[in-house]
Amino acid sequence: MPVNRTLVICKPDAVERGLVGEIVxxxxxxxxxxxxxxxxxxxxxxAAEHYAEHEGKPFYGDLIDxxxxxxxxxxxxxxxxxxWRIVRTMMGPTNPAEAPAGTxxxxxxxxxxxxxxxxxxxxxxxxxxxxIFFPRLH
Numbered sequence: 001m002p003v004n005r006t007l008v009i010c011k012p013d014a015v016e017r018g019l020v021g022e023i024v025x026x027x028x029x030x031x032x033x034x035x036x037x038x039x040x041x042x043x044x045x046x047a048a049e050h051y052a053e054h055e056g057k058p059f060y061g062d063l064i065d066x067x068x069x070x071x072x073x074x075x076x077x078x079x080x081x082x083x084w085r086i087v088r089t090m091m092g093p094t095n096p097a098e099a100p101a102g103t104x105x106x107x108x109x110x111x112x113x114x115x116x117x118x119x120x121x122x123x124x125x126x127x128x129x130x131x132i133f134f135p136r137l138h
Contacts, residue, residue, distance in 0.1 A: 005035065005076050006084040006126040007133065009118040012070035015039070019108055020073045023117055026090060026104065027077055036076040036134050042067050049132050062113060074133050084126045087119040 008027065010020045024034065042050075047064045054060045079086060092099030096109025096116075109115050120126035130137055 004081055004083040004123065004126075005078045005130060005137075006087055006120045006123075007118070007129040008075050008077055008087055008120075009042075009067075010073040010075075011067060011114065011116055011118060012072050013111075013114040014108075014116040015071050015073060017108070017116075019116060022108070023104055024073075024075065027087070030079075030086065030090065032077040032079040032083060032086065034075050035078050036137060037073065038075070038134075039071050039073050041071050042074075042133075044068055046132055050129060059113075066114065076130055076134055076137060082123075084120045084123055088121065091117050091119050 008023075010023050014020055014023060024037075028034070044064060047067050048055070050067075051060065051063050054063060077083065077087065090104060092103025092105040092109070094105075094115055095112050096105045097112070099106035099109060101107060104117055105115055120129050
């Protein structure tokens with residue numbers, strides 16, 4: 001079976017609320033394996049590259065400010081085909097108010113702008129995002 005990788009970020013609110021273990025545990029219990037994991041503060045340059053597709057949108061500045069505001073846990077997980085899709089399903093919709101119970105955001109999220117976790121939204125995005133934060137894995 002081919003192995004696929006995707007990027008997951010436990011955002012500053014997840015770190016501050018002590019939810020990193022729960023999030024990583026859920027991924028592991030699903031059968032995904034962490035191949036890189038790091039606690040660090042994302043730089044403004046990394047954030048700008050990561051969120052480049054949102055540049056010019058009204059919420060862009062808030063995205064950058066939040067993701068760089070405090071340490072986050074960045075990890076690369078690997079698993080079967082469409083690992084990125086598995087992670088996105090586990091995360092739930094961006095708005096915690098719309099996220100079903102059993103998803104990370106449905107169980108723990110409360111605020112749209114601080115929604116605990118990021119996961120790549122396609123295989124192409126995963127490759128690009130892993131390259132930003134874990135260039136040695138390329």
